[in-house]
Amino acid sequence: MKRWMTIIAIMLLGSLAGFAQADGDGSATKTGDKVPAFDFETAKGKKASIADYKGKLVLINLFATWCPPCRKELPEMQKQVWEKHSKNEKFALFVFGREENWDVLVPFKEKFKYTFPILPDVDRGVFSKFATQSIPRNILIDETGTIIYQSIGYEPGEFKKLVELIDAKLAK
Numbered sequence: 001m002k003r004w005m006t007i008i009a010i011m012l013l014g015s016l017a018g019f020a021q022a023d024g025d026g027s028a029t030k031t032g033d034k035v036p037a038f039d040f041e042t043a044k045g046k047k048a049s050i051a052d053y054k055g056k057l058v059l060i061n062l063f064a065t066w067c068p069p070c071r072k073e074l075p076e077m078q079k080q081v082w083e084k085h086s087k088n089e090k091f092a093l094f095v096f097g098r099e100e101n102w103d104v105l106v107p108f109k110e111k112f113k114y115t116f117p118i119l120p121d122v123d124r125g126v127f128s129k130f131a132t133q134s135i136p137r138n139i140l141i142d143e144t145g146t147i148i149y150q151s152i153g154y155e156p157g158e159f160k161k162l163v164e165l166i167d168a169k170l171a172k
Helices: 003-025 069-087 102-112 156-171
Strands: 039-043 045-050 057-063 091-098 118-121 137-141 149-152
Touching: 039 118, 057 069, 057 156, 069 091, 069 156, 091 102, 102 118, 137 156, 149 156
Parallel strands: 057 091, 091 118
Antiparallel strands: 039 045, 057 137, 137 149
């Protein structure tokens, strides 16, 4: 009897863990949604709106300078995405530092020699449009303003899928 109770408890915990993983990832948006409206700084004192980028393929990356998976992903972002597509007028990349300001982000960018835009999201204003928890996150928005891809965390295989999608969309 005790053995059956243990087996049932393990099965219940396993199913709850799977359910929590599927529904508890902290996402506020899903693929197919229109990108939520938000404004952000592109340089100190210079504002933009995500709506300004309609007509472009836009990749949003949400990260923090202290986050180990983020630190693994950003060099790949530089090599596999930015160095390939930075000159393409149909593409935009915005990397937002969650709860970080220019004073932290500028030295971080310089230290690692990143050339893509790393922008502040001091009050989680941008982050909260897409999630309640977990970084890094990537959100790819098509030319119509529709979210066509989202990922959480950094895993090389998953990042490769993102790169392939960007490459394919910009090859058209």
